[in-house]
Amino acid sequence: MSNIVKFGENVAGYNIPVLNEREIRASAGILFLAIFISLMMILFKGEFIMIKYVIIIFLTDFIIRVFINPKYSPTLIIGRLIVGNQVPEYVGAQQKKFAWIIGITLAAAMFILMVIVNSYSIITGIICLICLVFLFFESAFGICLGCKFYKMFYKEKAQYCPGEVCDVKSKQEIQKTSKVQLLIVAGFILFILLTGFVFNDNLSKEPFDLFGIESSESIK
Secondary structure (H helix, E strand, C coil), X not given: CCCCCCCCECCCCCCCCEEEHHHHHHHHHHHHHHHHHHHHHHHHHCCCXXXXXXXXXXXXXXXXHHHCCHHHCHHHHHHHHHCCCCCCCEEEHHHHHHHHHHHHHHHHHHHHHHHXXXXXXXXXXXXXXXXXXXXXXHHHHCCCHHHHCHHXXXXXXXXXXXXXXXXXXXCCHHHXXXXXXXXXXXXXXXXXXXXXXXXHHHHHCCCCCCCCHXXXXXXX
């Protein structure tokens, strides 16, 4: 039973249970895509059925992770299949557990409000936005926002963070950002804003069918 209900894996060379960050990022990407598509269905079609299913999937998946074992989480299993050929990147399990408890809390609130009560409001909108931000940062940047709150509640320092961000160290030369690079980013933003101002009329117009295919079909 102890081999089934546990949190994290024992890996040689690590003094605490760890998880594979690559699988976690893949799983976060899957959930982000599911929630994003669900929100698009709401915004453009007014359909809520998909988001309700996604909420149930999200909540069930995270309950399995936290209270049974992460290796039995369906989305983590799918993530393992996707990144199975990549070298594992081990991270401390404890801070991930804390972050996933936050996920359970958010998902449980959504389950009550949208699935049981069958309602929507600014509260559900904000929770969805928070989940999207958390999942996006995890999948795109490998930054666990929930883990950032770990040290606020626990005195011990988190170990084996993604990218070794828990360890204080100086940046390597390739990681440093120069003033020129910052100016390029600022200039790029200014360029986009200027382009929007100059071409505002064209950008706001609906494009026409260049070859007139839709028009010819409507005539038929």
